[in-house]
């Protein structure tokens with residue numbers, strides 16, 4: 001086997017794909033898609049429904065041919081060296097092929113056998129994975145009795161019977177409750193700690209924010225922004241204090257009291273005073289004290305950080321997700 005040690009686990013340049021069934025005037029599913037994923041990293045591919053995430057994953061996993069451009073996975077060209085690519089990747093998400101009638105254990109053993117492990121090795125690996133994914137007790141039960149979170153963890157385990165160098169995970173947490181989502185993330189962590197490179201797609205921006213080293217934002221088949229979560233958020237601007245006065249008439253006094261912490265223009269949005277700040281903690285504590293000294297009654301005082309949703313909206317004019325749960329990234333001081 002030829003050994004190659006590429007700097008990037010995944011490289012895509014100018015990839016285009018239009019489905020044959022698409023109407024001529026319809027846009028391409030991928031329209032000049034570029035991506036670089038560093039080895040050993042978790043890379044998030046974010047975008048709304050229809051942005052092209054699954055198409056990109058399927059092309060990189062050699063399940064779908066590209067029309068133009070180039071993609072290399074683990075250093076191998078997906079179009080010309082598909083076999084080499086397939087040997088090094090795992091794929092979980094919308095394709096998992098677990099058998100509902102079998103138990104979790106039986107499914108994993110079957111996957112091991114399909115990957116040419118001996119019966120003993122397959123059994124050993126299956127038990128190891130069930131243990132790792134917190135499914136040791138559930139293992140002997142039929143899949144049809146599993147909860148959504150357990151099911152998804154088993155899907156992940158099935159993709160890892162032979163630990164891949166690069167794992168594609170397509171919307172692993174869509175439709176799961178918060179506990180199920182946490183379980184899936186714990187499972188992905190185990191892989192990453194073992195050195196696997198993970199490319200994951202998600203519509204939940206706050207998840208990508210927490211777990212991805214870098215993020216590519218996809219809209220209409222093209223990456224519109226790329227960077228660490230912090231870099232992307234810095235594009236929208238700095239953190240800000242948000243002051244909600246009990247009485248709107250106090251807004252001019254508030255503006256005056258907090259001016260010394262402002263790093264830019266103070267604005268009022270929906271009755272809330274927004275003060276851009278450089279240091280979250282110092283400005284929050286200082287402003288709280290100053291407002292109290294001035295005897296101004298508040299309903300709320302918060303430090304806010306730009307969210308990835310705001311980045312996406314600013315770049316594309318559209319929301320990346322219809323998930324309305326606010327990101328849990330605010331620090332509050334009781335007013």
Ligand SMILES: Nc1ncnc2c1ncn2[C@@H]1O[C@H](COP(=O)(O)OP(=O)(O)O)[C@@H](O)[C@H]1O
Pocket residue numbers: 019020021022028029047048049050051052053054055056
């Ligand atoms: N099998 C297919 N045939 C025709 N069009 C498709 C097919 N799969 C996806 N598309 C279209 O390609 C675009 C990208 O879809 P997809 O890659 O599934 O996006 P995402 O995973 O981001 O939701 C969408 O406009 C979708 O309707």
Ligand SMILES: [Mg+2]
Pocket residue numbers: 053054055170171
């Ligand atoms: Mg998809």
